[in-house]
Amino acid sequence: xxxxxxxxxxxxxxxxxxxxxxxxxxxxxxxxxxxxxxxxxxxxxxxxxxxxxxxxxxxxxxxxxxxxxxxxxxxxxxxxxxxxxxxxxxxxxxxxxxxxxxxxxxxxxxxxxxxxxxxxxxxxxxxxxxxxxxxxxxxxxxxxxxxxxxxxxxxxxxxxxxxxxxxxxxxxxxxxxxxxxxxxxxxxxxx
Amino acid sequence: xxxxxxxxxxxxxxxxxxxxxxxxxxxxxxxxxxxxxxxxxxxxxxxxxxxxxxxxxxxxxxxxxxxxxxxxxxxxxxxxxxxxxxxxxxxxxxxxxxxxxxxxxxxxxxxxxxxxxxxxxxxxxxxxxxxxxxxxxxxxxxxxxxxxxxxxxxxxxxxxxxxxxxxxxxxxxxxxxxxxxxxxxxxxxxxxxxx
Numbered sequence: 001x002x003x004x005x006x007x008x009x010x011x012x013x014x015x016x017x018x019x020x021x022x023x024x025x026x027x028x029x030x031x032x033x034x035x036x037x038x039x040x041x042x043x044x045x046x047x048x049x050x051x052x053x054x055x056x057x058x059x060x061x062x063x064x065x066x067x068x069x070x071x072x073x074x075x076x077x078x079x080x081x082x083x084x085x086x087x088x089x090x091x092x093x094x095x096x097x098x099x100x101x102x103x104x105x106x107x108x109x110x111x112x113x114x115x116x117x118x119x120x121x122x123x124x125x126x127x128x129x130x131x132x133x134x135x136x137x138x139x140x141x142x143x144x145x146x147x148x149x150x151x152x153x154x155x156x157x158x159x160x161x162x163x164x165x166x167x168x169x170x171x172x173x174x175x176x177x178x179x180x181x182x183x184x185x186x187x188x189x190x191x
Numbered sequence: 192x193x194x195x196x197x198x199x200x201x202x203x204x205x206x207x208x209x210x211x212x213x214x215x216x217x218x219x220x221x222x223x224x225x226x227x228x229x230x231x232x233x234x235x236x237x238x239x240x241x242x243x244x245x246x247x248x249x250x251x252x253x254x255x256x257x258x259x260x261x262x263x264x265x266x267x268x269x270x271x272x273x274x275x276x277x278x279x280x281x282x283x284x285x286x287x288x289x290x291x292x293x294x295x296x297x298x299x300x301x302x303x304x305x306x307x308x309x310x311x312x313x314x315x316x317x318x319x320x321x322x323x324x325x326x327x328x329x330x331x332x333x334x335x336x337x338x339x340x341x342x343x344x345x346x347x348x349x350x351x352x353x354x355x356x357x358x359x360x361x362x363x364x365x366x367x368x369x370x371x372x373x374x375x376x377x378x379x380x381x382x383x384x385x386x
Contacts, residue, residue, distance in 0.1 A: 019365045021220035025299055028215065070275060073293040074267040081260050110259075113216045113297040117290055166381045167373075170212060174373030181366040 003135050005191050006125075010139035012187040016114055017147040018180060023114030027148055028173060030105070037152035041145035043105040045138070047087060048115050051080050052137035055119040056130055076119055081110045114144060151180060198319045201327030207300045208331035208372075209379045214300035217291050218332060219368040225348050228336025230284045231291065232329020234277065236322065238269045239301050243321035246309040262305045263296070270296045300328060338371050339363060 014020055017027050026044070030036045055076050063069050088106045091099040109115060118140050122133040154176055163172050207213045217235070222228040245265050253261045274292050277285045285292065295301065304324055309317040340346055343363035345353040361367045 021216050021365070021368070022294075024215040024219060025213075028212065070271060073271055073274065073296055074264065077263055077267050077296050078260065081263055110263075111297045111299050111302055113294045116297050117294060120290060120293060166377045171373045171377035171380070174369045174376065178366045178369030178373060181369055182361070185364065185366065 003132070006132070006135055007139040009191045010136060011143040011146060012184065013189075013191050015143045015147055015184050016118070016140045017144055018177070018184045020117070022117040023112050023144055026105075026108060026112055026114075027144075027151065027177070028170070029108075031148055031152040031155055031173075034149060034152045034156060036105075037148045038145075039101055040105045040108075041141070041148055042101065043109060044112065044114065044144055045141035047080075047084060047106075047109050048118055048141045048144075049134060049137045050087065051083055051115050052119050052122050052133050053130065054079055054083060056122065056128075056133050059123055072120070076116055080115055080119070084110050114140070147180070147184075151177060154180070194316065194319055197316055198323040201320070201323035201325070202330060203327075205324075205327075206331060207324060207328045208335075209376055211300075211303075213303055214298045214328060216294065217298060218335065219365075219372065221288055221291050222332055222336040222339055222368060223343070223363050224340045224346075225333055225336040227284070227287055228332035228334075229329060230281070231288055232325070232332040234273050234288075234292065235295055235298060235301065236325025236329055237273060238266060238295055239304060239325040239328075240318055240321035241269045242266045242301055242305055243309040243317040244314065246305045247312065247314045247317035250310045258310065259302075259306070262302060262310075266301050266305065267296045300324065335368075335372060335375060338375065339367055342371070343367060 010016070016022050017024065023044070026040055030040045058075060058079060059069075059072070063072060063075065084106055088099075091106075118137055122128065122136045125132055125136060155173060158172060158176065167175070201207065205211060208215070208218050214235070217231050221231045242262070242265050246262060249261075249265075270293065273295070274285075277288075277292065304321060308320045312320070337347055339362045340348075341352060343358050343360060345351060345355050345358045359367070362371060
């Protein structure tokens with residue numbers, strides 16, 4: 001039951017993009033087409049889960065025993081940056097088709113605040129353990145995907161519409177994102 | 192004159208938020224009041240200036256291949272300093288900015304200036320660039336925060352303008368952030384076109 005609550009809360013109620021404002025850059029940047037949206041979602045899910053697992057062990061095995069929690073930001077971002085490089089190199093060797101699909105998005109992920117944000121938030125869960133952190137990371141990634149893919153679907157349609165000149169491009173995209181966030185607010189109170 | 196252009200470009204012509212669309216997460220996440228926006232903007236300015244300074248000093252010592260991780264370490268150092276200082280002296284602001292303070296490290300604006308400016312220019316212009324860009328960012332956050340605060344709760348910097356009951360709550364919540372920023376950017380684009 002506890003896990004069900006985490007999943008529903010992460011995907012709908014506290015959606016990472018639309019209510020916590022993490023990962024806005026890729027949300028606005030790669031949402032012009034549904035296909036790129038799906039690629040980005042795949043890459044984010046992949047890195048988010050691995051990064052959460054690795055940072056969890058670093059926090060528990062290195063930072064806490066030595067009492068240097070204040071180095072959290074610096075360690076985590078370095079780990080994530082090198083992890084992204086590693087994943088890129090491995091994917092290239094192990095699965096070229098997957099690399100073709102996700103390749104261009106991987107470098108962008110280092111500066112995606114959703115990854116670092118989820119890694120830090122996962123450590124703040126009540127009596128956190130590794131399974132809970134992984135469930136937490138996966139459901140946030142799904143929430144990111146849901147928001148991104150819905151949004152790119154709407155933006156594809158927007159191209160065909162007659163939009164006032166001053167609102168073209170970013171402004172209308174932001175207003176649409178606002179309406180989407182308003183729709184997601186309807187889920188508030190479920191959990 | 193040249194240095195003045197270098198400083199002032201961050202406010203209007205190349206404003207991080209309104210034109211370059213960098214650093215959107217803190218822009219939307221912490222601007223539910225003007226004070227939070229200002230605090231976040233100034234914290235980012237500090238990191239930006241110090242990171243630009245250090246990177247401009249050591250740019251010739253860093254091998255080209257590992258420059259991004261090296262930049263990130265420099266930035267993360269200053270973010271940690273900001274985090275600890277704020278926790279000690281401004282605990283209220285620290286509470287309300289929360290997760291977004293460690294996330295300054297992944298603000299694309301800071302890394303973007305390090306990569307695009309500080310790694311190619313001398314120390315003096317890098318500091319001025321960081322200061323201009325940072326204060327421009329702080330200005331954008333304060334404007335957006337003020338608009339949301341006044342529409343949402345009828346206050347500005349905590350001073351009551353009209354009773355809170357008449358405020359539109361939605362502007363303090365998540366959807367209002369997107370919508371307010373959307374219209375603000377549309378307005379600024381229009382002003383720019385006429386200028």
